[in-house]
Amino acid sequence: MPFVANKKFRLSAEDIVPGLAPGDGCMATDRILVDGRPVGYMYRDGSGWMFTAGDETPEYLADPGHLNLMSLNVIANYDRSVVPYLQAPPGAAFIRHGDAFVEDPEGAPREPDEPTPPALNPQFPVVNGHHELTADWVLTVPEPMNFRIDQDAGSSRAVFWRPGLTAMVSPWGNPRRDTSAERLQQVRGHVSPHGFDHAEWSEDGVHYLTYRLAEGAADGRLPALYGFAVSSAGHLQLAVYFDNGDDLASAQALVRSAKSRR
Incomplete structure (x- = not known):
């Protein structure tokens, strides 16, 4: 536990259960502790x-006397509902919704001197936040992006882009009424043997699979993020290309945000 004079923390050192979360450092406000x-x-x-109660004023947060440095395991003891979200990448932000959290599409706060986002193309629509992709799928666009639909040989895909990042999202239905497990097995067969940084997880009836793939592009792009979101409705296939490592957070947020309406 942090030590600050004249503060009485709700939990004592003896109350802290080890092993709930990693020992990495974090910040939390007095409103919680x-x-x-x-x-x-x-x-x-x-x-x-950074963890806050959500009702602190800017003046409150600007006072270092209200902030405390501790481990993630300590904050997990104060509120165990944060644990499932601690693997989110830098740039992610979450707002409490009942007993859980929903992702903040605006992401983590930015410093005033951070560079402003590059300009978008005024010739195309701009989307941000909640987006209805199909009758079966919705997703959350993590930042303002241009949007278009590409038609190709009887299929279609949604394209979201801004300077430095392009995401292609292809929805696939389920006319044979495969189970989610059957569809997931089919999807795994499309994963490149050259992929790396594999990850799989399930949430709200959707199973997610992602991996990175270096395609040897000569235009400076980093290894792309490929992803699938699988449910009883079928699956989404996503490919996200980006130029800067900081954009990986936006790419991952887009994949994680895909939700099935079934």
Whole structure:
């Protein structure tokens, strides 16, 4: 536990259960540690995780006396509902919704001196936040992006882009009524043997699979992020290309945001 004079933390050192979360450092406000409020808003930037109750004023947060440095395991003892989200990449932010959290499409707060996002193409629509992709699928666009639909040989795909990042999303139906497990097995057969950084997880009836792939592009792009979201409705196939490593957070957020309506 952090030590600060004249503060009475709700949990003592003897109350802390080890092993709930990693020992990485994080910041949390007195509203959680002293006043006993649950975590209402949390984000991860380049410095690590920050946890607030969500009702602090800017003046409150600007006072270092209200902030405390501790481990993620300590904050997990105060509010165990944060644990499933701690693997989110830098740039992610979450807002409490009932007993869980929903992703903040605006992402982690940015410093005033951070560069502003590059200009979008005024000739195409701009989307941001909740987006209805099909009757079966919705996703959350993590930042303002241009949008178009490409038609190709009887199929279609949605393209989201801004300077430095392009995401292609192809929806596939389920006319044979395969089970999610059967469709997932089919999807795994399309994963490149040259892929790396594989990840799989399930949430709200959707199974996600992602991996990175270096395609040897000569235009400076980093290894792309490929992903699948599988449900009883079928699956989404995503390919996200980006030029800067900092954009990996946006690419991952787009994949994680895909939700099935079935």
